[in-house]
Amino acid sequence: MKKMFSLFALLLLLTMSVNAQNVTVNPGAGSYATLKDAFDAINAGTHTGAVTVDILLNTTESATAALNASGVGAASYTSIAVTTSNGAGVTVEGTLSAAAIIRLIGADRVTIDGRIGGSGRFITIRNNSNALNATGIWLSNGSSATDSAGAQNNVVRNCEISCNLRVDSSGSNTFGILAGSSVIGINAGRNNDNNSYIDNRIVKCRYGILLHGGAAVNRSDNNVITGNIIGPVVAGADNIGKVGIFAQFQDNCLISNNHVQNVGGTFNTTTAGADRVGIGAGSESWASTPTTTTGGNYTVTNNKVHDITDGRTFSAIGILCASTRSGVPTNNLVANNEIYNIIGNGTLGDACWGIGHSGNTSGDLIAYNSIYMVGDLDPSPSVNSTQVSGGIRVAVTGDSNTTVRNNSIYVDLTSNS
8 A cells, every 4th residue: 555655656746747847947947837837936036137938848827927027026037038949839728718828017028939940830829718808918018007117129929829719799809919908908008119929820819919009198119010820721710800900009010911811701600790800000990980099100011911701781991091190190101912802791881991091190101002802792691781892992081191002903892782
């Protein structure tokens, strides 16, 4: 009996030892079972300076891996690099409701990099919850909604990110990457500046990437979204629910070289309608008088946007640019984008456009875009569309300085009405 107990104890110790090797942290040669445990150790000051976090094996996170800013509590670091050396790839996952798998709480100079040898996506981040505000990665300001200490100079790149549900109801928003306030959701977040989101692949959530600045009071500056693949190759359960990329209350935001596909769905594949948008700069909704938000110098270039669909009487927009700045031209650029297969059976107040534009202090340029709009706007059993749709719609009040030129547009849309 004593021998059996000793053998059991040995096996238990071996198992615990293996589990503790899932994540290693240096300097300090720490070994941890989860990424949360590793971040907790950094927050406690166990690892300082230029810190590296190597995810060696899959982890199951029972709570958010939350990283504090250096200088908060005992945390003291100059930079943090989260990587993997496992050539088979690793998954960091959990079932976290109203929470993210990874959160940077005002943390600066953090890089989450799924590459090995400069290429590939070897880190998968997955939130398996179906609940409201389930999120993959969340960048936020500090502990209060008015805290000006945002997460800055961070990089999230070459990761596979997903949630468990592509939702059609705003009551169940899910996010692949969210940058906002200290309250999770679509809330104003102050000073989340100079962050880059590069070459990620994001599926199966309502919003692929959502950056929300601090409203007109304190917008976010100099963020970059480039090279990402948003949405699955084949339409289905992995679709993005509402918006592929949505950046609001931003200045000098670059959205370039992304591939946004399969957002929304037909009448038969959705349960509720919503304005479906491939890329939204300033707004995520279209109406007879489109909503605008404060911000400017959005550069939306060289993106491929296609298969943006709503079959339940709302809008479908390939690229939406809708911002304003009091007394200062917005100077937005929408250029060299490829847009096709945008289908929506909009009724009064909604429509289907390759590019939608709105604002009232402009200087904006829409140029050299290729737009191909063909197909049936309202295939049975969807409700008949009642609104005019087409390539580019400029709906601007009080603006005499928006330039639209040198775009290639082909329209052959059909409708039952």
